[in-house]
Amino acid sequence: MSSAHVRTQIRDAVVTALTGLTFSGSNVFAARVTQLQPDELPALLIDTADEEIKLNSLAGGRNALIDRTLTLTVRVVVKEADSYEDDMDEGVRQVEAAIATDPTLGGLCKYAVLTGIEIERDGDGDLPTVKATMNYSCSYITTLNAPQTPL
Numbered sequence: 001m002s003s004a005h006v007r008t009q010i011r012d013a014v015v016t017a018l019t020g021l022t023f024s025g026s027n028v029f030a031a032r033v034t035q036l037q038p039d040e041l042p043a044l045l046i047d048t049a050d051e052e053i054k055l056n057s058l059a060g061g062r063n064a065l066i067d068r069t070l071t072l073t074v075r076v077v078v079k080e081a082d083s084y085e086d087d088m089d090e091g092v093r094q095v096e097a098a099i100a101t102d103p104t105l106g107g108l109c110k111y112a113v114l115t116g117i118e119i120e121r122d123g124d125g126d127l128p129t130v131k132a133t134m135n136y137s138c139s140y141i142t143t144l145n146a147p148q149t150p151l
Contacts, residue, residue, distance in 0.1 A: 006108060006150050007048045007070050010138055013105040014046050014072060014112075017098050023076075023091045036077060038127055042091055045075040049135075055144075062145040072112065072136040074099075080121065080128035088132050092117065095134060108150050109140040 002009050011030050019028045027043040049071040056065035076091035078084050103111045118133045141151040
């Protein structure tokens with residue numbers, strides 16, 4: 001059992017599931033804040049964002065059940081070029097297929113479901129890119145006193 005919060009374990013599981021895709025190879029980065037370099041494209045950027053938390057049961061005191069819904073984002077990043085839409089769509093297809101292979105992410109969540117895709121062009125700077133931000137909703141349960149253990 002990991003001592004990391006389940007949201008960290010989910011992010012790490014997605015990185016593992018997406019590393020090695022023909023689209024991006026090893027260019028899969030979690031919680032990256034530095035700018036991508038030209039040789040790192042195409043790339044996938046994985047982040048955990050907002051999390052909705054609801055108390056499921058008061059029974060059990062510190063062992064009370066907590067329902068959690070985590071927003072996980074996968075950003076498909078490609079160079080802005082004439083074929084960027086086809087390239088981006090191929091990245092999106094490969095990500096969807098990889099996560100659908102095991103939507104529980106190894107039992108860490110009840111399911112991870114794609115809830116939307118947002119497209120953003122970043123033509124500024126020396127490296128113009130286009131990003132498809134894929135938003136996944138990941139539902140899981142923990143106890144109040146053990147956020148590192150999914151139930």
